[in-house]
Amino acid sequence: MFIKSLKLKNFRNYCDLDLDFNSKKILIIGKNAQGKTNLLEAVYYLSALDSIRAKSDSELIKWGEEFCNIKAEIKKFDIDIDLEININPPNRKKLKVNGLNKNKSSEFISNISAVCFTVNDLLLLRGAPEDRRKWLNNAISQIFPAYIERLNKYNKIKTQKNNYLKDLKGNINADTSMLDIWNEQLAITGSNLIFIRLNFLHELQKIAAEKHKQISNTENLSVFYNSSIIGDINCSEKFPYNNEYILENFKQKLEEKKPEEIIRAQSVVGAHRDDVSFYINDNDAKKFASQGQQRTIVLSLKLAELELIKEKIHTNAILLLDDVLAELDDLRQNFLLDAIGDETQTIITSVDTLHFKEEYLKNVEIFEIKDNTVFKTNF
Ligand SMILES: Nc1ncnc2c1ncn2[C@@H]1O[C@H](COP(=O)(O)OP(=O)(O)O)[C@@H](O)[C@H]1O
Ligand SMILES: [Mg+2]
Structure with missing residues (x-):
């Protein structure tokens, strides 16, 4: 196009x-x-x-x-x-x-x-988790446009839940039946977002690792999805569970975190708290990679985005x-x-x-x- x-x-x-x-x-x-x-x-x-x-x-x-x-x-x-x-x-x-x-x-x-590659992207690894989520969300919506609606829906539910949590004013003995309703909806939409992200990252990582190796000659790049719901997932392998698995964990996590969420009056776990990290030969690139290596990672990711779009939308x-x-x-x-x-x-x-x-x-x-x-x- x-x-x-x-x-x-x-x-x-x-x-x-x-x-x-x-x-x-x-x-x-x-x-x-x-x-x-x-x-x-x-x-x-x-x-x-x-x-x-x-x-x-x-x-x-x-x-x-x-x-x-x-x-x-x-x-x-x-x-x-x-x-x-x-x-x-x-x-x-x-x-x-x-x-x-x-x-x-x-x-x-x-x-x-479109794929956009700016000077700011070169700081993707060292930037805030929010920046990496923004990158991930936008990259997915280039291939799977319906993702954008699901994300908007999730964010809307999260905002409503946060408003409700603020209204509770930290009272853990209050009637929290409305909170359960928001949590149920958050878990349904959120687990689907995570599932889509894992599949996307798995496909992206395959191509990005190839590019990274071509540029660096020897280095192995792997991508991890760091989830507040299901822990750290190595995206080199295909995610072995289905949406249902994430949904169950999501609900359980929300139940577990309920008192903390009420006291802090914010949603402390969910797709909006997840992050992505990158490893070179099993070392966390955020901590150990040189500036040049980090640039190679970002360049590989961007080229992988381009290639994946081509593969998916022809x-x-x-x-x-x-x-x-x-x-x-x-x-x-x-x-x-x-x-x-x-x-x-x-x-x-x-x-x-x-x-x-x-x-x-x-x-x-x-x-x-x-x-x-x-x-x-x-x-
Ligand atoms: N909402 C806005 N209305 C008018 N000017 C703006 C607005 N936002 C940014 N600018 C102006 O746009 C210019 C920056 O444009 P930018 O595209 O970042 O420049 P470049 O990439 O060429 O360095 C600045 O002069 C800034 O003041
Ligand atoms: Mg500029």
């Missing part, structure tokens, strides 16, 4: 932007704070309905304005698809596919898949590389550029063209951003 055009209205620093893309290889050049990342953020938002960096949708709206709009034309399996998002808080965001309103997020994001995702080439050494840079291939539409942002071989620059469409305007330029 590829993106043919992008129109932004009041999105971040863009008032009115209208871009046509005529190539599979696109380069966006500009000094710092010109709006390069903002552009990629808009494209990625179409694919995940989640920002790569904003905590809330309102941050995406140009300061002083009330709404923003992202429009794009996608070509997928030779079919043109028009996508449109309107963000106008506190109203629910409006999603349109080919002019028709879509109430379900999955019916929107199923039209476009077309290439759009790859967004934000400033990341400058951060990789020659070996990793070349590995990345070679691995992408001709068919994957790639939008790369960079301060300059220094990191690109002349050969690469010959075939790219280059845009330059300056003073809030984007114009086509030549190398």
Whole structure:
């Protein structure tokens, strides 16, 4: 698939932007704070309905304005698809596919898949568990769009449960029958999220470990899912149990943690507390891996995401590389550029063209951003 055009209205620093893309290889050049990342953020938002960096949708709206709009034309399996998002808080965001309103997020994001690799991703291992969950959730929704609805449902139930816990004011002798109802629903939706995550990570880890070995020559990468419900799961092996197993454990864990949750007035276990960790030759990479090794892990993961999407949805995702080439050494840079291939539409942002071989620059469409305007330029 590829993106043919992008129109932004009041999105971040863009008032009115209208871009046509005529190539599979696109380069966006500009000094710092010109709006390069903002552009990629808009494209990625179409694919995940989640920002790569904003905590809330309102941050995406140009300061002083009330709404923003992202429009794009996608070509997928030779079919043109028009996508449109309107963000106008506190109203629910409006999603349109080919002019028709879509109430379900999955019916929107199923039209476009993207993999985004930013400088921030290089810190994935050392970052907060929240960052790794965000990565995992967004990566899954590129392949399995219905996941997004299940996740939203889970988060809604969790919020309601937390509000209820706050109302209990730490009183463990209160009537907790409502809590049991929230817990039951949380366990049903949450166990399914965990089950999907385990299957996804198993498939991703197979490909990522292969890539990691190719780059490093000798190292074995393994991925663990660290669950507050079922403990640490090695994703190198296929998860041997079914959803039911996780559900039973989920319910049991919630029952066990009930007094603590009431006293602390928060949900202390569940899919929203789980994490992912990475091991190189059986050593925890967060603690022991060098910066270079950590970069290799993240690069391997991103390439694995791309490959898994291709395998599952039978077309290439759009790859967004934000400033990341400058951060990789020659070996990793070349590995990345070679691995992408001709068919994957790639939008790369960079301060300059220094990191690109002349050969690469010959075939790219280059845009330059300056003073809030984007114009086509030549190398
Ligand atoms: N909601 C917003 N409204 C207007 N401008 C914004 C908004 N959010 C960020 N910006 C501006 O966008 C610019 C940063 O854009 P960014 O895409 O991160 O730059 P780059 O990637 O080129 O370094 C900054 O000038 C910042 O002030
Ligand atoms: Mg940037």
